[in-house]
Amino acid sequence: MNDTEVTMHSSHPNNNLIAYTKAIEAAGITLAMVRTVPAPFKSLADQAIRAASSVPANLSEGQGRFGRDRFNHWRIAYGSAMEVDTFLRLLCSAGVIDHSRAERVVDLFDQVRAMTWRLLHPKEC
Numbered sequence: 001m002n003d004t005e006v007t008m009h010s011s012h013p014n015n016n017l018i019a020y021t022k023a024i025e026a027a028g029i030t031l032a033m034v035r036t037v038p039a040p041f042k043s044l045a046d047q048a049i050r051a052a053s054s055v056p057a058n059l060s061e062g063q064g065r066f067g068r069d070r071f072n073h074w075r076i077a078y079g080s081a082m083e084v085d086t087f088l089r090l091l092c093s094a095g096v097i098d099h100s101r102a103e104r105v106v107d108l109f110d111q112v113r114a115m116t117w118r119l120l121h122p123k124e125c
Contacts, residue, residue, distance in 0.1 A: 019115035
């Protein structure tokens with residue numbers, strides 16, 4: 001019988017983007033962090049989950065595409081990283097998520113945005 005945790009860590013898409021690896025880490029922390037927010041903030045938490053999940057998904061899909069389609073997925077990933085940053089800041093300001101964990105995730109998504117920017121603008125870097 002396969003141990004799902006071992007299987008998940010050893011089998012991953014052929015994606016050598018460091019931005020993708022950081023996005024997976026940041027999204028995982030985000031999912032865990034917003035899981036227990038109080039009911040009045042659930043819609044913000046749901047949006048944070050969708051935006052955080054979108055970042056690695058679009059980086060990965062873009063890596064498998066070519067031309068304008070590739071850049072479109074990377075632009076979506078960049079925008080979603082901006083979006084999740086906003087939701088985390090709102091939840092943090094409301095005092096419903098841990099400030100230090102939120103800061104760490106915001107920093108990770110900032111690194112992902114910087115790397116994605118360089119993917120989108122290779123001639124400028």
